[in-house]
Amino acid sequence: MSGMGLTRVLAFALVAGQSGAALAQDAGSGEAANSGEIIVTAQRREQSLLDVPLAITAVTGDALANRGVSNSAQLGDVVPNLQINSPYGRTQPNFSLRGIGVANEYNSNQASPVGVYLDDVYLAPRTSHGMGLFDLDRVEVLRGPQGTLFGRNTTGGAINFITKKPGLSGANGYVEAGYGNYNLVTAQGAIETTLAEDKAGLRVAVNYAKGDGQVKNLFAGGRDPMSTYTLQGRASLRLKPTETLDVTLRAYGGRDRGTQAAVHGLGVFRTGLGFFETNENRVGENRTDAWGFSANVALDLSSSLRVTSITSYDGGQQNLQQAADGAPLDILDINWRSQYRQFSEELRANYTAKGLSFVGGLFYGWDRNVTDNRFNLPLPPAGGFFQHYRQNRRSYAVFGQADIDLASGLVLTLGARYTKDKSRYDDAFAYLFVGAVGAPDFPIATTVPCPGVPGTCAYDANARFALKDTNNALTGRAALSYTLANGTLLFVSYNRGYRAGAVNGGGYTSSAGIGYIKPERVNAFEAGIKGRALDRALTYAISAFYYDYTNQQLQDTRAGPVSFLVNAPKSEVYGLELEASLKASARLRFDGSLGLLHSKYKDLTLQGTDLSGNRLPFAPSMTGQFAMSWDALDLAGGTVTFAPSVAYSSRQFFSPFNETNVAGSPQVNAELQQGANAKANAALSWSNKRVTVRAFANNLFQRKTYGYGLDLRGAGFPYNFLVPAAPQTYGMSVRLGF
Structure with missing residues (x-):
C-alpha cells in the first residue's frame, strides 16, 4: 500500500467515523453498571475503553464464546492486525501484532514480542500461551509497543486474559456440555459461593475437551493429527476483610495431550491425498502441562492512594513429538522437550488527585527454561543430534506514568520505564549420535561445544558451553489527548518498545552458531479517534500508526542443517485500523473491524541474499x-439468535525470503505463503434466563489454508514444512446457568 493510498484511506475513515462508524465488542461483566461502557485496565487502573488513548480491543468472555473462540490461538478472528501461527497447532502459539512477532522462530526459549498476561501476571514460556479460554471476564489486546506499564519484551503489544473473580455476594455458576464432529466432547462449568457476605468468596471453574484428529492419516494403524485432549481447572479465593484491603488468591492447572499438527512435507507422498489427509508413520503427541499460583493484594492507604502487590509462581513443561516430514519414512523426527519455572513480583502505586493520575512501581521477574531436544535426521547410519541447555533470565524494572490535565478535556500523558535484563545460557551440550527413532542413542561426536565442522570434535561427556548477556533499556510513552464536548476522544502518541537480546536455542550442530544477538527496539507514532454517534448506537475507534523497527530477531536455517539467530537491522511498518459497532435495534447488532498494514525490510541480508524491500x-x-x-x-x-461472522486475510508470507530464493540453492520459498482467504462461521442459539442451546459451524465453507510454513529446502531437505489450518468443525452445546 502506498503512502498516498494510506492517506486517502485514513481521510475516508475519519470522515466515516465522525458521521457514525463505530467500535465493537459486546459488553458484559466488564461494563460499568447501566452505562454501556466497557471498563478496561490497560493503564493499570479502571477506565472506560473509550477514554483510553491507546489502540485496544476488549472482548468479553461471553462475546468470545458467541463467536466460537475457545482457544487463544483463535483470537485473530476477532482482533484486527493480529496473526497467530505455530508449527505445533494450538501449542506454543506465536502472536504477531501489526507485523511484529517472533517471525519464523520456533524454539521454546525465545520471549514473545507480544507480552501475554494472565490477570496481570506476565507469562514467560510461550508454551503456556496456548490456553483454552473459559470463565473469562474479558480479554484486552493492546496494539503497539507497551514500553511503560506492560514493559517486559512488548515491542508488538500485550494480551491480558482477565478471569472472573468472586463478587462477594450470593452464589452463581453454570454448567455446559457439547458435542461436535470428530467426536469432540466438551464440558465446562463454574461455581461461585460467598463464604461471608462482602468479605469472602470462592469461584472454581473447569474446562474439558476431547476429540479425534481433524486430519485423516492413511498410514495403516497411524494416529490422526490434530486431535484434542484438554483438561484445565482454576480456583479463585477473594478476601476483603476491610473496605481498604482486597486480596485475590488464584491457582490454576492444565494439561493437553492432543496429537501433533498435520504436516504437508515430502511431495511424492502427497500424491492422491486430499488437503486434510496425510500419510505419516509417526504422528506424535503434543504433551503440555501448565500450573501456577498468584496473590493480588490491593490496599487503599487513603482515598487517593492505592498500593498493589502481584506475586506469582508458575511452571510447566512440554514434550512435543513431531514427525516433520509428512511421510511414511523416518526423514525428520523431533522430540521437543522443555521444563519451565518462573517467578514475578510487581509492586505498584496508583495515586489520583485533582488534575493528576499517576501509576508507578517496581518489577522483578525470573524464568528458567531447561531444554532436551532430540533430532532424528536421515544420516547414514540412522542417527541425529541430541541437545541440552539451561536458560535463566532475570528482569528488573522501575516504571511510572502520569496523566496530567492541562486544560478542560486536554490531557498530557508521560511515562518511562528503565529495564535491566540479565540472561545466562549454560550447562549446554550437544552431540551427534547413532540410533533409530525411539531407540537408545550412542554418542559418537560432541557438537556443542565444538567450533568446527559438525562431527569433527571427539565425544566428550563432560564438555559444557556457557554464555551470558546483559541489556539495559529506557522505554516510555508520551501522548496528548483531547476529549470533545460530545465525548469524542482524539489522541496522538509516541511509544518506545524493547525486547531483550536473545541466544540461539536452535544451535545444536556447532557452537559457532550460538551467541547472543542485539535487542529489538521500536519507535512507534500513532494518532487515533474514538467516540459514539447516533444517540450512542454507534461506537467507533480509528488509529493510524508508523513504526521505526530495528533488529527484529529472526531464525536463519542453512544447509547442514544449521540454525542461526540473527537481527534484521531495519524495518518499516505503518497502517490503519478501524473497529466499529452498530446497535441497529434492540434485536440487531453489527460488529466489524478492518486492519491495513504495510511492512518492509529496509535492510536485511540472509544467506548472502539481499532481502531489502521484502515484507x-x-x-x-x-x-x-x-x-x-x-x-x-x-x-x-x-429468544432465537442468529450470529454469523466472517474473517478475511489477504496474502501473507511465512518467511522473510517471501518468494526470493538463494542463488544456486534448492529453495522454493514461494511455497511458504498463504493466499487471500475468507472464513465464515455461524451460530444459531435459543436462550432464556437460565438455558442456552447453541448450534455452530466454523470454517463453514471448508476453506483450505496453511497456518505456518518453514524453509527446509535451504537446510538440505527435499521439501518445505507446511502446516494446514483447521478444517470445518460443527456441533451443539447446552448451557445451564444458576
Missing part, C-alpha cells in the same frame, strides 16, 4: 472481521 512474515496487508447478532424471534419463552 515481514505473518503481516498480511489487509485483515477484516464482520459479525452480526440478530434476535430473530421469540419462541417458547426464549
